[in-house]
Amino acid sequence: MRTNALLLAVALAAGGSAYAQVYSQNIVGYVNRTVPNGKFVLISNPLNNGGNTVAEVVQVAGDMSLYTFGASGFVPSxxxxxSWIExxxxxxxxxxxxFAQSGSGDVKVTFVGEVAVGKSVSIPKGxxxxxxxxxxxxxLDALEYPVGDETxxxxxxxxxxxxxxxxxxxxIDPVPTVAVGDGFFVVNDGAAKTWTRTFKIN
Known part of the structure; x- marks a missing residue:
């Protein structure tokens, strides 16, 4: 799998008067991931895009299957x-x-959007x-994952x-290493916790 990431810091300034200015600052960019034909890959959406629905995030030109995971098990898209039909x-x-799998040859999926600065990830028990x-x-150590009792x-x-x-x-085992846009399972034997990242825009 090839992953390419381009992050562009954009600062937009608008002046309303000589006494006040309003500034907004975002980090926008794109990440490419390859979804193979007939094989599953475990990936993630690394950038905020609208409401982050499948239709907004994953643009397809052929056949593709996605499987998200929750309390009731796997849910297909x-x-x-x-065209997305479900x-x-x-x-x-x-x-x-x-999980993602292509039915139309190897496909490059491009995720486009803003970096989710300040977002935390909930790690439930189980x-x-x-x-x-x-x-x-x-x-995961470098990415400030809150390691405890888990696999x-x-x-x-x-x-x-x-x-x-x-x-x-x-x-106990080697520390896991992840690429941009990788997903992974956690079987947490301890209490629920939160994965909080430290990130600043200078």
């Missing part, structure tokens, strides 16, 4: 011939994840499918699931 209103916001809310790659499961079509166990806040 299906596109045929470039599950198009499901929310796939930064901090979550989903099983959840999550991702970094910010479009950054690295080890992280990463997935690839070639090797299946790879587990990484932690006990008492210490990784």
């Amino acid at each position: 299906t596109a045929l011939g470039g 599950g198009e209103s499901i929310v796939v916001a930064p901090g979550g994840g989903f 099983t959840s499918l999550v991702s970094s809310a910010l479009p950054q790659a690295g080890t 992280v499961y990463q997935y690839s079509a070639a090797t299946g699931y790879t587990p990484s166990l932690s006990l008492g806040g210490t990784w």
